[in-house]
Amino acid sequence: MSNAKTKPFEKNIRPVGEVWVWVTGVGLAVGLFMICFLLAVIAWNGINFFWPKKIAEITLSEDGRSAFRGEHTLPGVIIQRRNLTPENLSPTDSDLIDLAESNRDYMREMMVFTGNRDLFATQNFAFLNMGDIESVAFPDDLIRIERNQWGDAIGRPIAIRTADGNEITADTTDFIKTLRMKVDEVRDRRAEIIRIERRQMGRINSFINREELEIRYLRGLRDPSAAQVVELDQRLQRVEELRAELEPLSHASAALRARQNETQFVFEVVGGVIREQPLGDIINFYFPNKMSLTQRFGWFCWKIWEFLSEHPREANTEGGIFPALFGTFVMTVLMSLAVTPFGVLAAVYLREYAKQGPLVSSVRISINNLAGVPSIVFGVFGLGFFIHEVGAVIDTLFYPRMVAINTPVFGTGGILWASLTLALMTVPVVIVATEEALAAVSRGVREGSLACGASKWQTIQRLVLPAASPGILTGLILAMARGAGEVAPLLLVGVMALAPSLPIDDIFPFVHLDRKFMHLGFHIYIVALHSPDTEATKPLVFASTLVLILLVIVLNLGAIMIRNHLRRKLQSSAF
Amino acid sequence: MSHTFQQKEFKATESGANAMPSSQPDFIKIRDFDFFYGDSQVLFDLNLDIPKQKVTAFIGPSGCGKSTLLRNINRMNDLIDGIRHNGDITIDDYSIFDPLLEVISLRKRIGMVFQKSNPFPKSIYENIVYSLRVAGRSKKSELDEVVERSLRGAALWEEVKDRLSESAFGLSGGQMQRLCIARAIANRPEILLMDEPCSALDPIATGKIEELIHRLKEEYTIVIVTHNMQQAARVSDRTAFFYLGKLIEYDETQKIFMNPGQKQTEDYVSGRFG
Ligand SMILES: Nc1ncnc2c1ncn2[C@@H]1O[C@H](COP(=O)(O)OP(=O)(O)OP(=O)(O)O)[C@@H](O)[C@H]1O
Ligand SMILES: [Mg+2]
Numbered sequence: 132m133s134n135a136k137t138k139p140f141e142k143n144i145r146p147v148g149e150v151w152v153w154v155t156g157v158g159l160a161v162g163l164f165m166i167c168f169l170l171a172v173i174a175w176n177g178i179n180f181f182w183p184k185k186i187a188e189i190t191l192s193e194d195g196r197s198a199f200r201g202e203h204t205l206p207g208v209i210i211q212r213r214n215l216t217p218e219n220l221s222p223t224d225s226d227l228i229d230l231a232e233s234n235r236d237y238m239r240e241m242m243v244f245t246g247n248r249d250l251f252a253t254q255n256f257a258f259l260n261m262g263d264i265e266s267v268a269f270p271d272d273l274i275r276i277e278r279n280q281w282g283d284a285i286g287r288p289i290a291i292r293t294a295d296g297n298e299i300t301a302d303t304t305d306f307i308k309t310l311r312m313k314v315d316e317v318r319d320r321r322a323e324i325i326r327i328e329r330r331q332m333g334r335i336n337s338f339i340n341r342e343e344l345e346i347r348y349l350r351g352l353r354d355p356s357a358a359q360v361v362e363l364d365q366r367l368q369r370v371e372e373l374r375a376e377l378e379p380l381s382h383a384s385a386a387l388r389a390r391q392n393e394t395q396f397v398f399e400v401v402g403g404v405i406r407e408q409p410l411g412d413i414i415n416f417y418f419p420n421k422m423s424l425t426q427r428f429g430w431f432c433w434k435i436w437e438f439l440s441e442h443p444r445e446a447n448t449e450g451g452i453f454p455a456l457f458g459t460f461v462m463t464v465l466m467s468l469a470v471t472p473f474g475v476l477a478a479v480y481l482r483e484y485a486k487q488g489p490l491v492s493s494v495r496i497s498i499n500n501l502a503g504v505p506s507i508v509f510g511v512f513g514l515g516f517f518i519h520e521v522g523a524v525i526d527t528l529f530y531p532r533m534v535a536i537n538t539p540v541f542g543t544g545g546i547l548w549a550s551l552t553l554a555l556m557t558v559p560v561v562i563v564a565t566e567e568a569l570a571a572v573s574r575g576v577r578e579g580s581l582a583c584g585a586s587k588w589q590t591i592q593r594l595v596l597p598a599a600s601p602g603i604l605t606g607l608i609l610a611m612a613r614g615a616g617e618v619a620p621l622l623l624v625g626v627m628a629l630a631p632s633l634p635i636d637d638i639f640p641f642v643h644l645d646r647k648f649m650h651l652g653f654h655i656y657i658v659a660l661h662s663p664d665t666e667a668t669k670p671l672v673f674a675s676t677l678v679l680i681l682l683v684i685v686l687n688l689g690a691i692m693i694r695n696h697l698r699r700k701l702q703s704s705a706f
Numbered sequence: 707m708s709h710t711f712q713q714k715e716f717k718a719t720e721s722g723a724n725a726m727p728s729s730q731p732d733f734i735k736i737r738d739f740d741f742f743y744g745d746s747q748v749l750f751d752l753n754l755d756i757p758k759q760k761v762t763a764f765i766g767p768s769g770c771g772k773s774t775l776l777r778n779i780n781r782m783n784d785l786i787d788g789i790r791h792n793g794d795i796t797i798d799d800y801s802i803f804d805p806l807l808e809v810i811s812l813r814k815r816i817g818m819v820f821q822k823s824n825p826f827p828k829s830i831y832e833n834i835v836y837s838l839r840v841a842g843r844s845k846k847s848e849l850d851e852v853v854e855r856s857l858r859g860a861a862l863w864e865e866v867k868d869r870l871s872e873s874a875f876g877l878s879g880g881q882m883q884r885l886c887i888a889r890a891i892a893n894r895p896e897i898l899l900m901d902e903p904c905s906a907l908d909p910i911a912t913g914k915i916e917e918l919i920h921r922l923k924e925e926y927t928i929v930i931v932t933h934n935m936q937q938a939a940r941v942s943d944r945t946a947f948f949y950l951g952k953l954i955e956y957d958e959t960q961k962i963f964m965n966p967g968q969k970q971t972e973d974y975v976s977g978r979f980g
């Protein structure tokens with residue numbers, strides 16, 4: 132009725148809340164950037180490790196300050212070029228600042244991987260002042276040799292010298308083919324030696340070890356009973372038999388070993404330094420400067436496979452990471468097997484059966500807080516409770532003889548205790564996730580089930596748990612992600628830098644829960660900090676880290692796939 | 707001891723469509739019943755007898771306690787913390803609050819259709835046979851037969867017979883509600899409690915359900931809560947009118963609708979209620 136004009140809407144001059152859109156957006160962007168950057172750095176460095184890199188032949192000027200062991204040419208892989216800062220120069224190098232006036236290169240330095248650690252006083256790297264570098268070339272005939280000892284060698288092949296004194300020089304046409312053939316021969320023989328020594332002899336040795344422990348116990352008895360005397364004899368007999376079985380095998384391997392070093396590979400290292408390398412130590416060789424892109428890629432894939440499937444060499448600084456990868460995998464699976472039932476049962480009790488009240492609330496808060504306890508605390512608990520208490524009890528009950536001779540079986544660190552310790556550490560995650568999933572199952576469904584005459588447990592088992600299973604798996608995924616990378620508590624409960632055997636193998640009873648094991652996280656730590664040349668093992672650290680991340684991703688993907696499968700099943704038919 | 711309850715045989719009743727309520731044995735008896743959620747009392751001193759093999763309708767404005775009373779008959783309210791009651795409810799002269807009674811055996815004899823349909827996250831087939839499975843019956847032929855009978859009973863068979871193994875969540879709202887009805891009658895309960903079974907249904911489905919109720923009352927004792935006066939008038943033999951937790955009037959349905967004894971009842975059924 133009123134004829135007054137309606138008031139126009141206020142003009143939106145400065146959109147309300149716009150600032151916060153930006154602030155929150157920037158927050159997210161920074162977080163994402165940091166994660167991507169982290170992954171990119173690890174992935175780049177890790178992958179870089181496997182890519183075959185060209186070998187440069189670097190020529191230094193005659194009057195320059197940097198000569199390499201008196202020589203003026205050296206082959207090596209250029210790792211990086213970096214600037215020198217005046218503050219970091221030693222007093223003797225202060226004239227570089229003047230030199231740099233005319234040539235900026237004098238304030239730059241080149242880091243070169245030279246290999247040949249056996250010849251260069253265990254040094255792997257040379258640092259060359261770039262002002263002294265006259266030229267850098269990439270001649271085709273430079274070879275890189277992977278060895279069993281002393282890391283890689285780099286040089287220029289000269290000849291192959293066979294046992295009977297024959298020499299095949301590098302300028303003959305079939306030289307590379309012959310070398311490949313010889314190296315393959317050696318490799319096959321080495322595989323055979325490993326098969327004999329590690330598998331066949333290792334198996335017999337493990338039996339002998341078992342017998343010897345028993346013998347030690349029987350010998351230590353003050354006054355053995357007649358039966359024990361008989362047993363001792365039998366066991367001594369058995370050891371004799373086993374030793375006899377060992378005999379031909381060790382002969383066979385010794386014979387093979389003797390043939391390994393018959394042939395020598397002769398190459399020029401640097402300048403005129405000639406080295407004779409027994410072929411037995413050569414694992415592989417390649418001419419990176421000659422490789423085409425596809426060859427490089429093939430080599431790259433091969434190296435990755437080798438890295439994943441081989442045992443480490445030279446105190447973990449070379450070779451593969453298979454035992455660590457396998458140990459991590461087995462430990463994580465064992466942990467999941469332990470943590471899931473435990474966490475789910477606890478959550479079911481808390482959410483479904485316990486009378487909600489201050490007591491249950493405080494229990495719940497304690498569980499949440501448990502998730503924040505430093506992991507080393509769990510390690511100490513694992514050591515104090517699992518190993519010293521539970522393990523000791525198991526040993527006295529089942530291995531009284533081993534207790535008597537002071538060689539604990541479960542009373543010392545092992546993969547079982549490590550898994551249980553981590554299970555304990557991650558159980559709060561599973562409990563919290565499961566509780567949430569249980570709470571999300573609607574009341575209507577529960578009432579419907581009870582109205583059908585189902586008991587409470589039937590309702591939980593047939594309806595609530597299946598409906599909650601995707602949520603439970605989410606909890607397990609989080610638990611695995613946390614558990615797989617944890618190192619600190621493992622140090623106390625059974626991880627090893629170099630374990631002699633895998634936790635699962637072909638010796639009865641196949642799964643050895645009492646064994647110590649290797650773990651990728653610990654492997655990274657050892658390689659990064661406790662190897663003689665940490666600069667040289669840096670790429671290995673990145674590669675191992677990449678594998679650790681990928682392992683966690685693969686385990687999680689597995690769980691996520693199971694979860695999606697369950698979700699689909701829940702949403703569609705026949706559950 | 708649950709078996710005491712289960713072993714009781716029901717006395718045979720002569721049934722006739724026009725038999726007077728008084729000639730019917732009273733099956734469910736509610737005596738001096740008060741009910742509390744925590745401190746707030748929602749049911750006040752209820753007394754009513756529900757006859758066997760008849761349809762009894764509960765009507766009344768929203769929040770007057772119809773669902774609460776219905777849910778007491780199969781002790782569904784046990785799930786809620788802080789509930790309390792005075793008085794007693796007996797079925798076949800056996801108190802359902804007897805501490806020796808096993809609630810499960812009580813619920814096995816009572817089917818319930820909830821106000822909100824609540825199919826299980828399972829296949830249609832598994833939804834129906836759930837009550838049999840939890841009772842430990844899993845003979846395939848028996849289950850198949852029960853599924854067909856129950857679905858036919860709930861007027862759903864023709865629509866779903868080709869997709870029994872699909873998820874119940876793929877059904878429409880009305881189909882879900884009929885599935886819940888089929889589930890409730892699968893194990894042949896003696897009593898069927900229906901809390902607004904037609905609130906989500908179109909007139910056709912509602913008609914089917916009403917037909918179903920007519921058929922079912924030959925076998926079952928049915929208690930139905932409804933907001934639809936015509937429906938109450940159509941399907942029920944007796945009607946109870948509740949207001950603010952009190953039973954205002956309880957009588958033959960015809961009498962409640964044609965000639966109510968209370969002013970409040972008359973206002974409510976004729977739609978003049980404030
Ligand atoms: N779980 C509960 N806790 C506390 N109070 C409740 C609970 N359930 C219902 N009430 C209260 O009890 C009273 C009766 O509720 P009830 O569900 O029985 O009503 P109703 O007659 O079924 O209503 P409608 O027709 O809307 O379904 C209402 O005041 C309601 O708020
Ligand atoms: Mg209601």
